[in-house]
Amino acid sequence: MSSEAQLGRVVRVDRGEVDVLVEEGELRVMSGSQRAQAETAPVTGDWVVVAPDDEVGFYVALVLPRRTAMVRRDPAEQVSDQVLVANIDRVAVVHGLDQAANDARIERFLVLAIDSGAEPMIVLNKQDLGEVSDEYGWLETVAPVFTTSAEDGTGIDELRNAIGYGETLVFIGPSGVGKSTLVNAIFGEQVAETSEVRSRDRRGRHTTTTRELIELPSGGVVIDTPGIRAIGLWAADIALDEVFADIVALAPACRFRDCTHRQEPNCAVLEAVENGEIQAIRLARYQLLWQELAEQARDIELRKRAPSTSKRNKRRRK
Ligand SMILES: Nc1nc2c(ncn2[C@@H]2O[C@H](COP(=O)(O)OP(=O)(O)O)[C@@H](O)[C@H]2O)c(=O)[nH]1
Numbered sequence: 595m596s597s598e599a600q601l602g603r604v605v606r607v608d609r610g611e612v613d614v615l616v617e618e619g620e621l622r623v624m625s626g627s628q629r630a631q632a633e634t635a636p637v638t639g640d641w642v643v644v645a646p647d648d649e650v651g652f653y654v655a656l657v658l659p660r661r662t663a664m665v666r667r668d669p670a671e672q673v674s675d676q677v678l679v680a681n682i683d684r685v686a687v688v689h690g691l692d693q694a695a696n697d698a699r700i701e702r703f704l705v706l707a708i709d710s711g712a713e714p715m716i717v718l719n720k721q722d723l724g725e726v727s728d729e730y731g732w733l734e735t736v737a738p739v740f741t742t743s744a745e746d747g748t749g750i751d752e753l754r755n756a757i758g759y760g761e762t763l764v765f766i767g768p769s770g771v772g773k774s775t776l777v778n779a780i781f782g783e784q785v786a787e788t789s790e791v792r793s794r795d796r797r798g799r800h801t802t803t804t805r806e807l808i809e810l811p812s813g814g815v816v817i818d819t820p821g822i823r824a825i826g827l828w829a830a831d832i833a834l835d836e837v838f839a840d841i842v843a844l845a846p847a848c849r850f851r852d853c854t855h856r857q858e859p860n861c862a863v864l865e866a867v868e869n870g871e872i873q874a875i876r877l878a879r880y881q882l883l884w885q886e887l888a889e890q891a892r893d894i895e896l897r898k899r900a901p902s903t904s905k906r907n908k909r910r911r912k
């Protein structure tokens with residue numbers, strides 16, 4: 595056992611403890627306790643400095659600055675953010691083709707993905723159970739689309755090849771779409787825990803409770819995440835505009851600079867809706883997300899101005 599501080603990468607976070615991959619293998623390290631000296635709570639994907647301690651074994655002494663990070667609105671606290679995973683190069687939004695297309699959900703995940711600073715990707719999995727219909731056509735305008743079946747191996751090589759040497763890819767998406775199965779298929783053997791699908795409604799059960807980082811033989815890294823149910827966006831305005839680039843591109847032609855594309859005269863976006871160039875429902879979804887972020891920005895501003903009475907320690911998270 596090394597008696598010196600060492601550099602490692604967090605592979606799992608688990609109630610005040612983290613598993614850290616160091617040169618010689620995996621270490622269980624205290625993080626949430628009073629022993630922790632890091633300013634930041636570590637998340638999966640973080641590079642950390644681990645130091646030995648007589649009593650607790652090891653503790654996180656430092657979390658290195660994050661190159662990229664996937665951040666959502668903290669579901670517990672109304673006006674704060676929560677980092678889900680750090681130092682990622684690619685974020686693959688997974689959809690299961692056994693289910694109906696869900697544009698709103700994919701859009702929301704894509705905003706989260708792009709906002710992280712990583713390259714977004716879309717994985718249409720369970721190709722053995724469903725068709726890639728025209729409904730999915732728009733996805734290619736936002737990010738590269740991979741069609742896979744983790745079951746029969748379709749598209750797995752392409753997906754694996756998309757993860758360059760030293761790169762980290764994280765799978766995100768709801769429970770049951772096949773994220774863990776994809777990790778296993780890419781790795782080549784069972785490393786991530788998958789769930790059996792209930793046969794009646796084909797909805798996967800929630801089994802992945804901790805995020806997991808897995809090193810590939812190729813020198814890449816994949817991270818599995820549990821199905822994220824509540825994904826509130828956090829200050830993701832720029833990413834939002836990327837996902838809705840078709841609408842944003844028209845806005846300069848609106849008569850008013852601050853046009854909300856709702857009822858203003860000479861609105862280029864509303865005209866495009868009339869012409870059928872843009873779906874009304876897509877515009878509505880853009881406006882909803884836009885409103886969510888605007889309200890949040892206002893809440894953050896209010897919180898800043900309010901006297902800090904009973905502020906909880908935001909750093910300490912499970
Ligand atoms: N038919 C089919 N089933 C799949 C595919 N990928 C995953 N599954 C199944 O879907 C269920 C949920 O998969 P899992 O990887 O646990 O989903 P996760 O919640 O996104 O991690 C499991 O029963 C898998 O065997 C696929 O491409 N085709």
Ligand SMILES: [Mg+2]
Binds near residue numbers: 773775789801
């Ligand atoms: Mg899973």
Ligand SMILES: [Zn+2]
Binds near residue numbers: 845853858860864
């Ligand atoms: Zn307009």
